[in-house]
Amino acid sequence: MTTVPTALDERAAQADADDVLGPLAERFLLPEGVVYLDGNSLGPLPAAVPPFLTDAVTRQWGTDLIRSWNGNGWWDAPLRVGDTIGRLIGAAPGQTVAGDSTSVQLFTALSAAIALRPDRPLLVTDPGHFPTDRYLAEAVARRQGLHVRRVPPAGLASFLAAHSERVAVVSYSPVDFRTGELYDMAAVTEATHRAGALAVWDLCHAAGAMPLHLDALGVDFAVGCGYKFLNGGPGAPAYLYAAHRHHMSLETPLTGWNGHAAPFGADRDYTPAAGIARARIGTPPILSLLALEAALTVFDDVDLAQVRAKSLSLTDFLLHCTTELLTPLGIEPVTPPDPARRGSHVALRHPHAHGLTRALGDRGVIVDMRAPDLLRFGVNALYTTHHQLLTAAHHLRDIVREAAYDPAPAPSGPVT
Amino acid sequence: MTTVPTALDERAAQADADDVLGPLAERFLLPEGVVYLDGNSLGPLPAAVPPFLTDAVTRQWGTDLIRSWNGNGWWDAPLRVGDTIGRLIGAAPGQTVAGDSTSVQLFTALSAAIALRPDRPLLVTDPGHFPTDRYLAEAVARRQGLHVRRVPPAGLASFLAAHSERVAVVSYSPVDFRTGELYDMAAVTEATHRAGALAVWDLCHAAGAMPLHLDALGVDFAVGCGYKFLNGGPGAPAYLYAAHRHHMSLETPLTGWNGHAAPFGADRDYTPAAGIARARIGTPPILSLLALEAALTVFDDVDLAQVRAKSLSLTDFLLHCTTELLTPLGIEPVTPPDPARRGSHVALRHPHAHGLTRALGDRGVIVDMRAPDLLRFGVNALYTTHHQLLTAAHHLRDIVREAAYDPAPAPSGPVT
Numbered sequence: 001m002t003t004v005p006t007a008l009d010e011r012a013a014q015a016d017a018d019d020v021l022g023p024l025a026e027r028f029l030l031p032e033g034v035v036y037l038d039g040n041s042l043g044p045l046p047a048a049v050p051p052f053l054t055d056a057v058t059r060q061w062g063t064d065l066i067r068s069w070n071g072n073g074w075w076d077a078p079l080r081v082g083d084t085i086g087r088l089i090g091a092a093p094g095q096t097v098a099g100d101s102t103s104v105q106l107f108t109a110l111s112a113a114i115a116l117r118p119d120r121p122l123l124v125t126d127p128g129h130f131p132t133d134r135y136l137a138e139a140v141a142r143r144q145g146l147h148v149r150r151v152p153p154a155g156l157a158s159f160l161a162a163h164s165e166r167v168a169v170v171s172y173s174p175v176d177f178r179t180g181e182l183y184d185m186a187a188v189t190e191a192t193h194r195a196g197a198l199a200v201w202d203l204c205h206a207a208g209a210m211p212l213h214l215d216a217l218g219v220d221f222a223v224g225c226g227y228k229f230l231n232g233g234p235g236a237p238a239y240l241y242a243a244h245r246h247h248m249s250l251e252t253p254l255t256g257w258n259g260h261a262a263p264f265g266a267d268r269d270y271t272p273a274a275g276i277a278r279a280r281i282g283t284p285p286i287l288s289l290l291a292l293e294a295a296l297t298v299f300d301d302v303d304l305a306q307v308r309a310k311s312l313s314l315t316d317f318l319l320h321c322t323t324e325l326l327t328p329l330g331i332e333p334v335t336p337p338d339p340a341r342r343g344s345h346v347a348l349r350h351p352h353a354h355g356l357t358r359a360l361g362d363r364g365v366i367v368d369m370r371a372p373d374l375l376r377f378g379v380n381a382l383y384t385t386h387h388q389l390l391t392a393a394h395h396l397r398d399i400v401r402e403a404a405y406d407p408a409p410a411p412s413g414p415v416t
Numbered sequence: 417m418t419t420v421p422t423a424l425d426e427r428a429a430q431a432d433a434d435d436v437l438g439p440l441a442e443r444f445l446l447p448e449g450v451v452y453l454d455g456n457s458l459g460p461l462p463a464a465v466p467p468f469l470t471d472a473v474t475r476q477w478g479t480d481l482i483r484s485w486n487g488n489g490w491w492d493a494p495l496r497v498g499d500t501i502g503r504l505i506g507a508a509p510g511q512t513v514a515g516d517s518t519s520v521q522l523f524t525a526l527s528a529a530i531a532l533r534p535d536r537p538l539l540v541t542d543p544g545h546f547p548t549d550r551y552l553a554e555a556v557a558r559r560q561g562l563h564v565r566r567v568p569p570a571g572l573a574s575f576l577a578a579h580s581e582r583v584a585v586v587s588y589s590p591v592d593f594r595t596g597e598l599y600d601m602a603a604v605t606e607a608t609h610r611a612g613a614l615a616v617w618d619l620c621h622a623a624g625a626m627p628l629h630l631d632a633l634g635v636d637f638a639v640g641c642g643y644k645f646l647n648g649g650p651g652a653p654a655y656l657y658a659a660h661r662h663h664m665s666l667e668t669p670l671t672g673w674n675g676h677a678a679p680f681g682a683d684r685d686y687t688p689a690a691g692i693a694r695a696r697i698g699t700p701p702i703l704s705l706l707a708l709e710a711a712l713t714v715f716d717d718v719d720l721a722q723v724r725a726k727s728l729s730l731t732d733f734l735l736h737c738t739t740e741l742l743t744p745l746g747i748e749p750v751t752p753p754d755p756a757r758r759g760s761h762v763a764l765r766h767p768h769a770h771g772l773t774r775a776l777g778d779r780g781v782i783v784d785m786r787a788p789d790l791l792r793f794g795v796n797a798l799y800t801t802h803h804q805l806l807t808a809a810h811h812l813r814d815i816v817r818e819a820a821y822d823p824a825p826a827p828s829g830p831v832t
Contacts (some may be wrong), residue, residue, distance in 0.1 A: 031479045038482045045478035053473060053703070054466070061649055062461035063447045065782060066454045074650055097824060101698025103672030104520055132673035135686040139671040143559070225699070233477055234490055234702035255555040256519030257548035264786065270551040282548060283641070285704035286650035287469070317691025366481060371682065 025383040027298045033318035035365045035388045040378030043231030048156040052294035090213035099284035102225045102238040110140040111253040113169045113198045114207035120168035151185045164195035175205035178333040209344035211304040232292030256281035310381035321393035345378040354410035359399045428802035441799040451679045451781045451804045456794030459647030506629035515700035518654040525637040526556040527669040529585045529614045536584035569599045580611035586747035591621035591759035596751040614750035625760035627720040648708030672697035726797035745816045761794040770826035775815045
């Protein structure tokens with residue numbers, strides 16, 4: 001079989017032995033014999049979800065029926081779950097609402113932010129931003145008469161220096177979804193505000209993986225999905241954060257009845273509810289929303305600073321394994337080695353990333369890839385071990401060394 | 417105890433004995449001892465849902481994890497479920513997509529329809545339309561530079577005669593959500609088209625309760641929820657129908673990545689997918705969507721013409737019970753007696769509708785009310801019996817006769 005470099009083995013064993021978060025893995029139902037490194041795409045099933053969802057379906061829906069809107073708290077769920085997520089992103093209660101998809105929430109956030117900066121013609125976004133963020137920026141800008149400028153975070157300061165009073169909104173993500181690079185949220189938000197613009201953040205690849213400080217940084221709007229590091233299940237409802245100071249003047253484009261001041265009053269015209277409730281739209285998918293609520297209990301009594309520390313230990317160890325085992329075989333690490341610039345996944349470059357991902361899957365190591373040539377290894381401090389990362393690196397080394405993979409390029413199939 | 421008018425008893429017994437759809441009630445898990453007449457607000461739990469959802473959670477999410485997007489058909493679910501709903505609304509495959517809320521789908525339908533009729537300044541909607549339809553009509557019209565005209569269906573012909581070339585879109589529902597009145601979809605759609613305008617229908621209170629014929633009528637766009645007569649569970653995903661002929665020029669306002677021609681290609685710009693797939697937005701709430709898919713199996717081998725016939729038999733019988741037992745006590749039927757003008761619920765007017773609804777609930781008869789004075793009795797031919805309606809009428813008679821209810825008006829709480 002494979003020869004194991006003893007130093008890496010020992011380092012993994014020591015790090016896992018020292019891991020204070022180790023017992024949290026019991027909060028997940030992870031399949032036997034699988035190394036799951038794709039929680040940055042779809043978080044695994046928390047143990048709390050199945051019994052919670054069974055209760056929601058059989059008792060709340062089946063027995064209590066329509067009365068559950070009041071009696072089992074369905075009506076308040078978007079705000080209740082929103083506040084629970086708020087605790088993970090540094091948002092005081094009353095500023096976060098859960099529901100709809102990230103794309104819909106982003107449409108609301110961008111539309112509302114632009115409306116707060118009339119007479120400014122530019123919307124700045126990242127050329128490397130996740131596709132839906134870029135597409136929606138274009139759609140919202142066109143609809144509201146703005147132009148999009150694609151400026152990488154590293155170029156923002158000089159762009160703002162040249163165009164500051166023309167920029168309405170800056171829309172970025174703290175973590176690059178391909179490379180795993182972490183940007184400086186504080187510096188970007190501050191530069192944006194100095195230019196008189198508003199900051200809209202997409203937290204999909206950050207929330208749940210590290211402490212975030214929306215209130216403290218003075219962020220204006222943020223959105224994020226429920227299904228990556230929040231482990232809420234496939235397509236789990238997303239969330240929208242809007243800072244308190246914007247609520248009074250917040251104009252949402254999707255004036256659904258759930259966001260009305262008197263949703264059951266059947267008023268002639270739309271009057272927005274007070275506070276973040278005005279960002280509600282239609283009736284949310286309650287079963288998916290309750291699954292997310294159950295999933296969020298994995299964060300009970302968890303210190304996100306410890307989560308971040310372990311996440312960095314994991315990605316640092318994987319980069320170390322890469323240097324030792326994989327770089328000599330032509331696999332190039334893409335994620336920055338500087339911990340201050342690293343999110344919670346590691347991207348490795350290889351021209352046959354698709355075939356390698358498939359071959360790893362056949363050996364029980366689940367990672368994903370981003371075309372054309374990046375393999376992504378997502379770590380989650382709540383359940384990933386250093387030992388698992390070494391196992392993954394060993395398998396990848398063996399696969400490359402033995403050329404035991406299909407060199408065909410990726411088909412355009414669904415991988416999220 | 418109460419005296420039972422024998423003729424009504426016998427008529428109920430005979431109608432239930434003759435009911436060919438009677439065995440379908442076994443497809444639902446209805447709580448013992450409850451007469452559920454609020455399926456027009458939240459359909460009850462189909463027996464197929466719990467095992468289907470357990471599989472979705474524990475095997476598909478828990479064990480297969482990210483691989484389920486391909487392996488268990490999650491990616492195709494919006495189009496697959498859309499086509500299943502299409503069979504219930506008279507839509508050939510490839511024109512219906514499921515996901516998001518009715519409000520979001522309506523925003524898309526109205527925006528897209530208006531864009532297909534540039535230079536026409538009016539959007540016509542029903543002053544009695546469900547609130548979210550009215551609010552979104554105003555929001556979309558304002559955003560696209562149109563004006564809303566609120567014209568009841570009965571006044572449409574004369575309005576179009578006066579304004580025909582100025583009307584871009586007519587947005588109605590076939591069933592009035594308060595009174596249960598059924599409008600003539602064919603006549604409204606034809607008049608709309610004669611004026612060169614497009615027809616957008618909200619099917620929330622009709623789909624699943626009667627045959628619908630979107631293709632045959634030449635309807636342009638339609639939306640509807642999944643949680644009323646489709647029984648998909650609380651906040652079940654909604655759906656959008658767009659006729660084939662509009663797909664090529666269909667511009668959606670929410671250009672999320674799921675609707676891209678190459679959703680995994682990470683193109684620089686948004687290129688809409690071919691066909692109805694371009695109306696996809698973000699990642700849909702898969703657990704809620706799969707619950708809806710399971711729920712739709714209650715329609716397997718069911719003839720909607722039979723459903724409609726039994727629904728009319730039920731509402732006709734309830735109106736008859738009302739005349740016999742309730743009108744003498746001051747309860748006034750609001751729903752038209754003409755079967756051609758009757759949806760699948762009956763509305764009764766009484767100044768203490770709220771207290772009566774509560775008192776009925778205490779006796780195991782679940783109905784709802786719409787402020788200020790309407791009680792709504794929803795029937796669903798898949799599980800409602802004539803005997804249940806007589807039981808409900810008897811209870812209501814006794815409650816009114818004994819003044820056994822709270823005369824306070826309705827609080828502004830959540831009832832959907």
